[in-house]
Amino acid sequence: MEAIYLYNTLTRRKELFEPIKPPLVGLYVCGPTVYGEGHLGHARAAITFDLMFRLLTAVGYKVRYVRNITDVGHLVGDADGGEDKIAQKAKLEELEPMEIAHYYTEKYHDAMRALGVLSPSIEPRASGHIIEQIALAKKILDNGYAYVSNGSVYFDVEKYAAHHNYGRLSGRNIDDILTGTRDLDGQSEKHFSADFALWKNASAEHIMRWPSPWGDGFPGWHAECSAMSAKYLGETFDIHGGGMDLMFPHHECEIAQSTAATGHSAARYWVHNNMITIGGQKMGKSLGNFITLDQFFTGTHPLLSKAYAPMVIRFFILTAHYRSTLDFSDDALLAAEKGFLRLTKAWRVLRETACTEPVALDSELKNKCLAALCDDMNSPVALSYLFDEVGRINSHVDGKAKLSDAELTDLRSVFDLVMGEILGLEIPVVEGSGTLAGVMDLVLEMRATAKNEKNWAVSDLIRDRLATSGITVKDGKEGATWEIKN
RNA sequence: GGUCUGAUGGCCGAGUGGCUAGGCACAGCUCUGCAAAAGCUGCUACAGCGGUUCGAGUCCGCUUCAGACCUCCA
Numbered sequence: 387m388e389a390i391y392l393y394n395t396l397t398r399r400k401e402l403f404e405p406i407k408p409p410l411v412g413l414y415v416c417g418p419t420v421y422g423e424g425h426l427g428h429a430r431a432a433i434t435f436d437l438m439f440r441l442l443t444a445v446g447y448k449v450r451y452v453r454n455i456t457d458v459g460h461l462v463g464d465a466d467g468g469e470d471k472i473a474q475k476a477k478l479e480e481l482e483p484m485e486i487a488h489y490y491t492e493k494y495h496d497a498m499r500a501l502g503v504l505s506p507s508i509e510p511r512a513s514g515h516i517i518e519q520i521a522l523a524k525k526i527l528d529n530g531y532a533y534v535s536n537g538s539v540y541f542d543v544e545k546y547a548a549h550h551n552y553g554r555l556s557g558r559n560i561d562d563i564l565t566g567t568r569d570l571d572g573q574s575e576k577h578f579s580a581d582f583a584l585w586k587n588a589s590a591e592h593i594m595r596w597p598s599p600w601g602d603g604f605p606g607w608h609a610e611c612s613a614m615s616a617k618y619l620g621e622t623f624d625i626h627g628g629g630m631d632l633m634f635p636h637h638e639c640e641i642a643q644s645t646a647a648t649g650h651s652a653a654r655y656w657v658h659n660n661m662i663t664i665g666g667q668k669m670g671k672s673l674g675n676f677i678t679l680d681q682f683f684t685g686t687h688p689l690l691s692k693a694y695a696p697m698v699i700r701f702f703i704l705t706a707h708y709r710s711t712l713d714f715s716d717d718a719l720l721a722a723e724k725g726f727l728r729l730t731k732a733w734r735v736l737r738e739t740a741c742t743e744p745v746a747l748d749s750e751l752k753n754k755c756l757a758a759l760c761d762d763m764n765s766p767v768a769l770s771y772l773f774d775e776v777g778r779i780n781s782h783v784d785g786k787a788k789l790s791d792a793e794l795t796d797l798r799s800v801f802d803l804v805m806g807e808i809l810g811l812e813i814p815v816v817e818g819s820g821t822l823a824g825v826m827d828l829v830l831e832m833r834a835t836a837k838n839e840k841n842w843a844v845s846d847l848i849r850d851r852l853a854t855s856g857i858t859v860k861d862g863k864e865g866a867t868w869e870i871k872n
Numbered sequence: 873g874g875u876c877u878g879a880u881g882g883c884c885g886a887g888u889g890g891c892u893a894g895g896c897a898c899a900g901c902u903c904u905g906c907a908a909a910a911g912c913u914g915c916u917a918c919a920g921c922g923g924u925u926c927g928a929g930u931c932c933g934c935u936u937c938a939g940a941c942c943u944c945c946a
Contacts, residue, residue, distance in 0.1 A: 398876095400888085418946075431946035471944080553875095556941075562874060563942085607944095629946030634875095636945095659946070660877090666938065670945055705895075706885060711878080711939075718884050721896035725884095728895085731909095758886095766886050770894035780910055784903085787911095842905060849907080860909045867909090 388445040390760045392625070393709060395633065395656040396555060400762055403655065405624050411442050411449045412623030414615040414653065416632055417509070419456040420490035421471045424497050425676040426662045426699070426714060427629065427669055433700055433810075434659040434708040434763075435627045436503040440808050441759055452618050453506040455494075457487035458513045458594055459586075459605045470604060473594045483594050487513075497679040500696035502810040508618050512610035516596045519605040519613045522647055523584040523598075531646035535575040537587030537601040541642065543580040550645050555656060556634035582639050584609050608639035615652055616644070626653030630660055631670075659708045664689075669714065677714070691716050694723065697812055701726040704765040704809055729772060730813045732779040733801045737813070740798035741791065749796045751775065755804045768804060783862075830859070830866050 390403040405411045415435045418428055439451045457472060476483040498505075512519075523539045526532045531546050532539050546552055547560040563580050575587075583606035588595040595602040605613075615623060621644075628637060637656065644652040661668045669676045677687050685693030702722040706712040751771060758767040775797060781787040782794075789797070805811045829848060836844040849859045852868070859868050 416946075419944090425946085427946045429946085434946090557875060558942075559875075630877095631941070631945050634941060635943090661940070661946075663939075668940065668945090672943090672945060702884095710885080713884075715884080717896085721884060723896095725895045761888085764886075766895095767893070770886070773894055777911075781912095784910055786903095837905085840905070846906075853908090858908070861904070861907085862909080 387447075388756055388760050390442070390445065391762050392655055392657055393762050395658050398557075401655070403624075405447065406622065406654070409446060409448050411447045411625070412619035413439065413442070413449055413451045413625045413627065414611070414619055414623060415451070415453045415506075415626070416611060416628035416636070417453040417455050418490075418494055419471060420487045420494060421475050422490065422671065423678040423680065424490075424494050425669065425671075425678050426682070427676065428494070429497070429501055429679060429699060430662050430703050430708075430712070431627075431629050431659050432498055432503045433501060433703050435657075436810060437704070437708075437759075437763055437765060437808070438625070438627065438657070439504060439506070440810055441763060444803070444808050445756075445760070450508070450619065451506040452508045452510065452615065454611060454614055455487075455491055455509060455511045456607070456610060457484070457491070457511050459519075459607045459610055470592075470594055473592065476593065484513075487511075493680075497683075497696075500683065501679075501700050502697065502812060504810070510614045510618065512605065512614070515610065515614050515617065516605060518617050519609040520585065520598050522609055522613045522616075522643065523605075525647045526584060526643065529646055531642075532584055533577065534600055535577075537603060538575055538583055539585040539600060539606075540576050540581040541584055541639070541646070542577065543582070543642070544578055546642055546646055550642070552642055553634075553638060555638050555641055558634060558638070582606060582608060582635065584643070608636055608643060611636070612640050612643040612647070612652065616648075619652075621648050622650065622652055622654065624653070625655045625657055627657045627659070630658040631668075633658055660711050662714055663711050664714045666713065689716055691720070694719055695814055697814060698723045698726050701729075701811060704811075705769060707766055708763055725773075726811075727814075728776060729769075729805070730811070732776040733805060734813050735779055735783055736794060736798040736801055740794035749800060751796070752800045752803065755800065759804075759808060765809060768809070772801065772805060826857075826868055830868065833859075834865065 387409070391400045392403045393399070394401045413435070415431070418424065435451075435453070439449055442449045458470060470483075472483045472486050476486050479486070523532065526541065527534070527539060532541050543552060544564055547564070552558075552560050553563060564578065585598055585600060585605055586603050587601060588603045592604075594604050596604060615626070626637070626640075641651045644650070661670075663669060664675050664677075667673065667675065677689065679696075679699070681687040681690065682694050682699055683696060685691075698719065702719055703712065705722060705725075754771050755768045758764040758771065761767075778787065778789065779797065782789040829852070833845045833848040836848070852859055857868050857870055859866050
């Protein structure tokens with residue numbers, strides 16, 4: 387099995403990945419809070435860990451990939467009167483909270499499918515695990531790391547910090563956290579503002595509520611991931627992933643919760659993807675500078691010159707390493723689209739000319755690509771190796787430098803494996819079948835006749851009119867071919 | 873203010889001290905009736921200043937600039 391190296395946020399260095407019980411791997415990733423449209427940032431997180439899921443699987447691991455849906459418990463503000471995001475939106479639109487959650491969950495799934503993101507092994511919802519979250523809060527209470535206050539349960543950060551290292555994931559100093567947060571107004575339910583809710587008392591008008599030993603309420607945001615990861619992956623598991631912006635407080639609190647409940651932290655490797663920026667600034671809800679995935683797919687945003695195929699978005703994201711910020715611009719996307727088209731054209735050639743039988747290969751190209759991917763998922767480098775082959779493939783098509791059958795087969799299996807199986811890219815569908823294909827055959831035949839008669843006026847007219855309709859004619863050595871420009 | 877990251881050619885973006893990442897754009901050439909497509913060739917950058925080293929984009933220090941987190945955020 388290929389050795390995989392991953393950058394572990396916990397140790398701030400690249401480490402050899404060693405699962406607890408090979409070949410099993412437990413992977414937990416924070417999914418979306420379903421109260422709004424998905425944007426490019428959601429795509430990046432999903433694609434990053436989709437790549438991890440695919441890579442681990444491809445090298446032989448048996449992965450249980452758990453990615454949650456947060457449909458309750460995510461507070462708008464940390465103030466004591468903080469309202470649940472989904473409940474707030476529901477009130478605004480006079481909908482049942484679950485209608486909101488359902489609507490955006492469906493939209494999220496649609497977008498993920500389009501982006502080639504595989505469905506995880508389990509996709510648990512926070513609202514379906516209230517019992518587990520109550521149990522977690524109880525256990526932490528029993529262990530003395532939480533307190534009940536006015537029907538809510540809060541995690542006692544100061545007490546926890548006295549025995550454990552609170553802040554080790556995010557590199558935060560507990561003294562700074564505590565001294566900086568002692569000045570609470572007397573109204574607060576919390577002892578310190580750094581304390582966070584494990585369970586939240588629901589006020590009379592609050593629409594999302596469940597019974598608990600402390601009265602009606604709802605679970606705190608951080609509790610769900612600890613509860614669900616423990617339920618499906620066990621008290622300790624291999625990898626926990628998520629966006630860098632979740633490092634603090636969310637992931638820090640998760641570690642504290644698990645440690646307070648079980649005596650040890652749950653995940654061994656913490657992996658964080660970086661942000662998408664726009665004009666050098668983080669793309670995000672709070673800044674209001676995000677572009678939704680629907681807008682990309684339809685081209686309906688002032689910053690977009692056109693619609694982009696989901697696969698182009700995926701390719702664009704994979705051209706950067708997951709731990710670097712990736713700056714979005716229409717120009718960058720345009721460039722990515724052209725590059726992607728060039729790469730997939732070569733891939734299509736391989737699909738059409740090379741033998742379909744899978745071969746056991748140990749080619750240099752495959753090894754190079756796998757080595758790059760296994761080195762902390764360096765997708766841009768793997769792609770650069772594939773690009774190196776495009777010239778050879780095109781020369782072969784031009785008849786300038788023939789590739790042997792063995793070479794073609796080898797190239798095809800590497801492209802299928804690396805581009806398809808691991809990077810999850812797909813060749814865009816060309817509607818070159820059925821009625822249209824028949825008509826095009828006829829049109830190109832007529833044009834060929836005109837060309838033979840040196841009737842350039844007619845042949846050029848055909849070509850130009852087709853171009854107006856979005857069809858590009860390309861004259862090759864063995865006759866003309868066509869494709870739909872997208 | 874605290875903590876942490878980063879600064880690479882026209883643009884995007886890799887680079888684990890030692891020969892050219894790659895893509896897009898651009899220029900020239902080949903092919904072609906013309907064009908498109910494709911191929912070939914060219915384009916050698918690492919914020920600034922010091923230091924370590926036989927050798928630094930890559931390590932160390934300082935400076936400048938940018939960003940992230942410290943509230944919700946993928």
